[in-house]
Amino acid sequence: MxxxxxxxxxxxxxxxxxxxxxxxxxxxxxxxxxxxxxxxxxxxxxxxxxxxxxxxxxxxxxxxxxxxxxxxxxxxxxxxxxxxxxxxxxxxxxxxxxxxxxxxxxxxxxxxxxxxxxxxxFQNRYNPTSQAIRAQLADGGIGQLRGMKASLTWSRGGDYYRPGGWRGRFATEGGSLLINQAIHTLDLMQWFAGGVTRVKGVVDSTLLSGVIETEDSAMATLEFSGGAYGVFHATTCYSADAALSLEIDGERGRLRLEENQLWRITGNARTLLAQDTPPDGDARNYWGDGHRRAIQQFYTTVRDPTRPVHVSLEDAACAQAIVEAIYRSSQIRQWISLAQ
Ligand SMILES: NC(=O)c1ccc[n+]([C@@H]2O[C@H](COP(=O)([O-])OP(=O)(O)OC[C@H]3O[C@@H](n4cnc5c(N)ncnc54)[C@H](O)[C@@H]3O)[C@@H](O)[C@H]2O)c1
CATH class of the missing domain: 3.40.50.720 (NAD(P)-binding Rossmann-like Domain)
Incomplete structure (x- = not known):
């Protein structure tokens, strides 16, 4: 080619x-x-x-x-x-x-x-820290998954949601915090855990109430395929764009992502496993640095379709299903099961 x-x-x-x-x-x-x-x-x-x-x-x-x-x-x-x-x-x-x-x-x-x-x-899957988490979980190094927690705290003010713009409106953005920003976090959680079976959560607007139709804050509990639970919190009402904080609790230790560094914690010992590097172009650090890797991977698949390693439609659909289930759960205040 x-x-x-x-x-x-x-x-x-x-x-x-x-x-x-x-x-x-x-x-x-x-x-x-x-x-x-x-x-x-x-x-x-x-x-x-x-x-x-x-x-x-x-x-x-x-x-x-x-x-x-x-x-x-x-x-x-x-x-x-x-x-x-x-x-x-x-x-x-x-x-x-x-x-x-x-x-x-x-x-x-x-x-x-x-x-x-x-x-x-879904470029964050290609971050070295994400790849290292997948490898650790596949190796069974921390034992069976017991739980996971993730917290995403970013800042989006009224300027970001310009009057007449597409953001902050159901018809054009489809939601806000969950479908736009936190979809990456939910995708990583389900990818690390091997799938989500049901969710219960709430979304609401707090500081941006009256500015956007959609949500600026969310929390949810996710039930993973293996039976463990994940707790998730996200907001765009923080004063700064903080790096994603995520922890995976296993029977024999923990993996902790903080400040773009991945640590393995066993008892009192902390070992640095991976670190994300500054991104290309004008990507902001909190978006992750994976655009180059994701795009290079896409073209590898385009050149050789027998290597379907890019993030596929089915992968994207999993994240979309969780987003949609949390919106629905928030409306009816019930657990929502996800089709497997
Ligand atoms: N992967 C990530 O981490 C990440 C980060 C930021 C944004 N995004 C995504 O990127 C997409 C764009 O977001 P953005 O922040 O760049 O938005 P933006 O509003 O800054 O840019 C959108 C551009 O599309 C143009 N446009 C609108 N209608 C068009 C049409 N019919 N034909 C051609 N151009 C048209 C607009 O003029 C504008 O220049 C969204 O899907 C967003 O979720 C992804």
């Missing part, structure tokens, strides 16, 4: 991470940028030395484009993923895969008959 030409749709906050990752990925180059904001998009395209399109449908007719990265608001993911797959492109989409599980089902149908690979951006 010759060098692959890539187009990015959406030239907002996250697109710079994709540009930086592509610059570090052999055999791919940025061919086009697409944004409905022509002034911003065209200026950025000039800076990157690539083509600019204002209409993504027009970009999809460009036969020189092999792959499309989707970096747009949540409500546009489904239509853009389906259109890009129908146009025969390889597709790498930002999370969440869609606004709901119903949208995920439509995307699954489109992906089943498509030539292109669909990869989803």
């Amino acid at each position: 010759d060098s692959l030409n890539v187009a990015i749709i959406g030239a907002g906050a996250i697109h710079g991470c994709h540009v930086a990752a592509l610059q570090h990925t052999p055999g791919v180059s940025l061919h086009a940028l697409v944004d409905i904001d022509a002034e911003k998009g065209a200026a950025l395209a000039r800076r990157y030395g690539c083509r600019f399109y204002q209409d993504y449908h027009e970009m999809l007719t460009d036969m020189n484009i092999d792959a499309v990265h989707i970096c747009t608001p949540h409500h546009l993911h489904r239509e853009m993923i389906i259109a890009a797959l129908a146009a025969g492109k390889q597709v790498f989409s930002e999370k969440p895969v869609g606004l709901s599980l119903a949208e995920v089902a439509q995307i699954r149908e489109a992906a089943a008959g498509a030539e292109g690979v669909l990869g989803l951006c």
